[in-house]
Amino acid sequence: MNAKVNITNRAGASFPVRRMNFDFDAVPEYWMKGDAGLTHFMTALSALFPAGEKFFIDSVRAVRKHPAIANDEALQKEISAFIGQEAMHTQEHVGFNASAQKYGHDVDTLDCYTDKVIQGTRKFMAILGKPVGITQEMVDLTATTALEHFTATIASQLLTNTHIQELMTDETMKNMWMWHAIEENEHKAVAYDVFEGVFGKGLKSYALRTSSLVIAMVTLLIVQSYFLARLLKQDNQLNLDSLKSIYTYAYSPSKGVITGMGKEMLMYFKPGFHPNDLDTNSLLEKWKAKLGL
Ligand SMILES: [Fe+2]
Numbered sequence: 305m306n307a308k309v310n311i312t313n314r315a316g317a318s319f320p321v322r323r324m325n326f327d328f329d330a331v332p333e334y335w336m337k338g339d340a341g342l343t344h345f346m347t348a349l350s351a352l353f354p355a356g357e358k359f360f361i362d363s364v365r366a367v368r369k370h371p372a373i374a375n376d377e378a379l380q381k382e383i384s385a386f387i388g389q390e391a392m393h394t395q396e397h398v399g400f401n402a403s404a405q406k407y408g409h410d411v412d413t414l415d416c417y418t419d420k421v422i423q424g425t426r427k428f429m430a431i432l433g434k435p436v437g438i439t440q441e442m443v444d445l446t447a448t449t450a451l452e453h454f455t456a457t458i459a460s461q462l463l464t465n466t467h468i469q470e471l472m473t474d475e476t477m478k479n480m481w482m483w484h485a486i487e488e489n490e491h492k493a494v495a496y497d498v499f500e501g502v503f504g505k506g507l508k509s510y511a512l513r514t515s516s517l518v519i520a521m522v523t524l525l526i527v528q529s530y531f532l533a534r535l536l537k538q539d540n541q542l543n544l545d546s547l548k549s550i551y552t553y554a555y556s557p558s559k560g561v562i563t564g565m566g567k568e569m570l571m572y573f574k575p576g577f578h579p580n581d582l583d584t585n586s587l588l589e590k591w592k593a594k595l596g597l
């Protein structure tokens with residue numbers, strides 16, 4: 305693997321933290337099998353991660369000393385490892401984003417936009433929620449929980465959808481996305497367990513987490529689509545060929561990664577849902593062996 309892997313588990317959690325240090329220097333401009341449309345689709349996703357994952361870390365950190373979970377030693381270990389994994393994801397996506405920027409694709413601006421959208425939306429939602437007793441901590445944590453369900457679901461698609469895997473012809477990028485996908489599934493229950501630990505399992509929590517998922521998904525779809533259109537336009541690649549491959553591999557019923565997420569995404573609306581209801585252990589074992597992790 306084109307990376308210097310260092311695996312630690314200082315927290316003693318159920319999953320480790322892996323420092324990857326990928327070398328993105330030799331990643332080609334259109335690393336998705338030479339396809340500009342799909343490469344920009346993935347770059348538009350990658351642009352969301354540095355600010356997005358910092359938000360996840362901050363949201364969980366803000367409530368980890370809450371009396372309801374402060375003495376839950378097992379959960380505290382999981383939180384530490386969750387923070388460690390997300391921090392490593394940010395580091396690697398910053399590295400890849402810089403390599404896309406090197407080719408003239410303006411990911412830096414998109415990274416700033418992501419932060420502005422997150423900060424603007426979270427503050428606005430806290431103002432809306434205040435009259436019904438919803439605090440800023442609740443807004444942040446429930447958004448994190450919803451977005452973690454999204455990342456775990458798109459991650460399991462990346463690990464199972466062979467159509468998209470066949471397009472990842474650059475080994476470094478394939479390893480980076482698959483490592484991230486493995487870890488999103490390893491820690492998928494952490495933010496959820498913190499949310500339930502702090503805010504309980506009642507009707508109010510259910511209403512909060514499900515409405516958050518809808519708001520988070522609409523926002524994400526708009527922002528990622530705007531980023532994609534911007535990257536394509538700046539690169540003079542906003543054409544039928546690009547749109548056709550994006551449709552086929554992201555949104556078509558037979559091959560699409562996003563359409564393939566539908567059933568798993570909807571499980572979040574089930575009362576009593578828990579992320580571990582979706583057992584991805586054997587899938588993770590297979591991919592960890594493939595990546596030598
Ligand atoms: Fe992540």
Ligand SMILES: [Fe+2]
Nearest residue numbers: 390452455488
């Ligand atoms: Fe995550």
